[in-house]
Amino acid sequence: MPSTNHWNDHLPLKIVNLLTFAFLFSSNIYSAFTPHSYGRDTYFTPADYVFYTWTIIDVLLLGFVIYQFFDDxxxxxxxxGWRFPLIGVLNAIFVHVFVTRHYIVALIFAILVASTVSTAYYTLSAxxxxxxxxxxxFVHLPFSLWHAWSIVLVLISAFALFTHGNHHTHPSVLSRILVVxxxxxxxxxxxxxxxxxxxxxxxxxxVxxxxxxxxxxxxxxxxxxxxxxxxxxxxxxxxxxxLYFTFAGDRGVSLGTDDERRPLVA
Structure with missing residues (x-):
């Protein structure tokens, strides 16, 4: 039986979550209106519209900080727990140093964000x-998106730091190998x-x-x-x-029980 969550339970944490969202959202808005908001152009850089993943995550996180006050x-x-405020602060710092082209610091904070998001993601899953x-x-979906997006940001930051390139030059063999x-x-x-x-x-x-x-x-x-x-x-x-196993689950499709799927050799 799930426990009942009254709106004022863990109230200090909920208030900090709201402030964290405001801080994180404002940092993302700041980056959107900053030159070089997508960082240095490299051979790994995706199309600009991919960065709207941020917007989707922001909308869902807004739902998260509102949903936390509901009994359900x-x-x-x-x-x-306190992971969301920690992730939010780390992410905001990453955004700032990335758009200001401090790529060494950006890579460090991208790794920190990915590591911290991973702890929240796997805690929810397990x-x-x-x-x-x-x-x-409002809980699993935003953190799933954030987890995958944090992996992408680590790679984007790494390529921004260690490689150079744009649409007007041809990549070297090494650049091709790294991107592939x-x-x-x-x-x-x-x-x-x-x-x-x-x-x-x-x-x-x-993502x-x-x-x-x-x-x-x-x-x-x-x-x-x-x-x-x-x-x-x-x-x-x-x-x-x-998607197949998600929507076919109610129709009896099964991969077998845990005992049936257990390896023959431990």
Whole structure:
């Protein structure tokens, strides 16, 4: 039985969550009106519209800080704890140093954001399964998107720091290898999202697929473009897998019990 969450339970934390959202949202608005808001142009840089992932996450996080005051939010405040304020502050710092082109510091904070989001993401997955539509939409969904997007930001920051390139130059062999390796990593991670459970994580895989398509759309080198397209297709197939088992679950489709799926050799 989920515990009842009165609006004033954990009130200091809820107030801090609201202030954190305001701080995070204002930093994202600031970045949107700042020159070079998408960072240095590299051979890994996706199309501009991919960065609207921020907007989707912001809208869902607004839902999160409102939803935390409703009884149906069950244990989400306890589950997320003080991680949201920590992630929000780290993310805001990352945005500031990234748009001001302090790429060494940006990479450090991108890694810190990804690490901290991961703790919240895996805590929710392991200990706080969604018990309602509100839990799914306003808690699990934003942190799934944020987790996948934080991985993308680490790679974008790394390429901004260590490589240079734009649409008017041809990448070196090393640049091609690095970008293709990063694209393969995103595709494999999307597969990991899809197979992390029976239904998988559609949201996380979708962010990575969207990024790969954005790279395909933005870049002009054939090797980079078509490897990104291949990664997008693989990611899309993993999303189809997740959607199939999500919507077919009530019709008796099963991967077997835990005992049936246990390895024969421990």
């Amino acid at each position: 939010s069950t244990d989400i405040v306890h589950g997320i 200990h706080y399964p969604a018990r309602s539509i509100g839990d799914t939409v 390796a990063a694209e393969a990593f995103l595709a494999l991670t999307a597969i990991g999202y899809a197979f992390r459970s029976r239904e998988g994580d559609v949201a996380g895989a979708a 990575l697929a969207f990024t790969l398509y954005g790279i395909y759309d933005a870049q002009r080198d054939d090797v980079i473009r078509y490897c990104a397209l291949a990664g997008f297709i693989v990611s899309l197939l993993s999303i189809v897998k997740s």
